[in-house]
Amino acid sequence: MSETNEKKVILDLADLTKKYDNGDGVEHINLKVYEGEIVTLLGPSGCGKSTILRTIGGFLDITDGDILIAGESIAALPPEKRPTAMVFQSYNLWPHMTIYENLAFGLKLRKTPADQMKNMITNMLELVSMGGSEKKYPGQLSGGQQQRIAIARSLLLRPKLLLLDEPFSALDAKIRQQMREELKKIQQDLGITVVFVTHDQEEAMALSHRIVVMNKGKIDQIGTPAEIYDDPKTLHVASFIGEMNFLKKEGKTLAVRPEDITVCEGAGQGDIDATVRTIMLLGHYVVLTVQHNEDVIKCNVTRDLSERLAIGDTVSLKLGKHSLFDAA
Numbered sequence: 001m002s003e004t005n006e007k008k009v010i011l012d013l014a015d016l017t018k019k020y021d022n023g024d025g026v027e028h029i030n031l032k033v034y035e036g037e038i039v040t041l042l043g044p045s046g047c048g049k050s051t052i053l054r055t056i057g058g059f060l061d062i063t064d065g066d067i068l069i070a071g072e073s074i075a076a077l078p079p080e081k082r083p084t085a086m087v088f089q090s091y092n093l094w095p096h097m098t099i100y101e102n103l104a105f106g107l108k109l110r111k112t113p114a115d116q117m118k119n120m121i122t123n124m125l126e127l128v129s130m131g132g133s134e135k136k137y138p139g140q141l142s143g144g145q146q147q148r149i150a151i152a153r154s155l156l157l158r159p160k161l162l163l164l165d166e167p168f169s170a171l172d173a174k175i176r177q178q179m180r181e182e183l184k185k186i187q188q189d190l191g192i193t194v195v196f197v198t199h200d201q202e203e204a205m206a207l208s209h210r211i212v213v214m215n216k217g218k219i220d221q222i223g224t225p226a227e228i229y230d231d232p233k234t235l236h237v238a239s240f241i242g243e244m245n246f247l248k249k250e251g252k253t254l255a256v257r258p259e260d261i262t263v264c265e266g267a268g269q270g271d272i273d274a275t276v277r278t279i280m281l282l283g284h285y286v287v288l289t290v291q292h293n294e295d296v297i298k299c300n301v302t303r304d305l306s307e308r309l310a311i312g313d314t315v316s317l318k319l320g321k322h323s324l325f326d327a328a
Contacts, residue, residue: 007034010070010193011056011161017064018055026051026217029065033161038187038194042204043214043240049197050165056195057086057163069160085154086163089170091146093138099125099149100134106157120156127186128152144175148182155190164196168203180206201241205229213237235325245297253325260320261299263288265308270316279306290315 011033019025026048033039041049054060056067058079067075074082093102100121107117125131128148138146147167154162164183168176184207187194198204204211205225213220213228213236221233232238238255239246245261247254267273274290274297286306288299297317301309309315 007036008070009033010035011195012068012071013052013056013065014068015065016052016055016062016067018051018060019063024217025063029219031212031219031222033193033195035193036191037209038184038196038207039210039212040196040198040204040208041212041214042198042201044199047214048217049214053086053163053165053195053197056161057084058082059086083160084163085157085159086165087147087150087154087167089166091138091150093146093149093153095138097137098134099130099136099138102138102149103153103156106153110157124152124156127189129182142175143171144179147171147179151183151186155186155192160193162192162194164194166197166199169198169200176203183207205241213240230321232323238323238325243298245295247292247295247297248327249324251327253327254319254322255325256319256322258287258298258300260322261297262318262320263290263299263301263305264316264318265305265313267314267316270318272319273314273316276309276311276313276315279309279311281306290317292317
């Protein structure tokens with residue numbers, strides 16, 4: 001993001017290290033998050049993304065390095081003294097309190113006047129599309145609605161930084177997609193700064209201004225969704241984001257996406273020849289898998305071409321944009 005240079009740094013992780021007794025954890029994490037940005041920590045289970053989020057929130061002590069928010073170290077502060085708010089996968093709403101009481105709890109601790117509190121809660125519920133639910137209890141709401149309330153409760157505290165730890169992973173696919181759209185809109189409306197943790201690459205691509213791809217306690221690559229998708233810097237990043245074919249070529253690994261392969265009927269017209277294995281219709285396009293020596297290659301083709309092909313046919317592939325890596 002070229003404009004980030006002029007923006008204010010909200011979060012600065014300076015050589016952050018957190019080691020557990022068993023040796024797991026994260027080390028030498030350097031990351032700046034700018035005002036009004038959604039930055040997603042993405043990676044497989046156990047790569048350290050939630051560890052980083054919990055150290056920012058104050059739920060884990062750090063082993064080394066520092067955490068600065070708006071230029072001030074918060075590493076020694078307890079969670080309640082940090083200008084952060086965290087939303088977990090489990091909604092953490094109090095079941096015996098109404099939605100209004102759940103939302104008012106943190107504001108009361110801050111001694112917010114009652115009339116101001118009522119206005120803030122009413123406005124926030126409208127913002128998260130939950131207006132009129134003040135008198136309901138959490139048990140009367142769906143998972144997606146409860147998560148909206150959990151996000152509203154965090155936003156009411158006006159944190160400098162909103163931390164979200166896989167907040168939508170317990171929801172079904174359709175609700176999850178709606179919640180992503182809602183979160184993106186709320187973030188844009190309020191201009192808040194968000195650090196989001198997920199193992200879902202689609203979620204990361206859809207939500208983020210920048211993605212931090214993690215691997216075994218270290219950062220593999222930081223970039224916009226387009227940079228991560230178009231120009232992966234490591235084999236791990238290439239394999240983790242989107243569909244990718246890996247072909248062996250002269251001691252290297254060639255990575256090429258299914259949409260960057262042009263399939264021609266017959267042999268000898270492209271870079272390699274292959275044999276059609278499967279033809280799968282996926283709506284407006286078709287996924288073709290072909291065999292070339294040991295490699296099975298996935299290609300996206302038009303329905304028109306797929307209807308002219310049969311299993312066992314020879315085709316030739318022209319490889320478009322691709323990346324080359326040293327063989328793992």
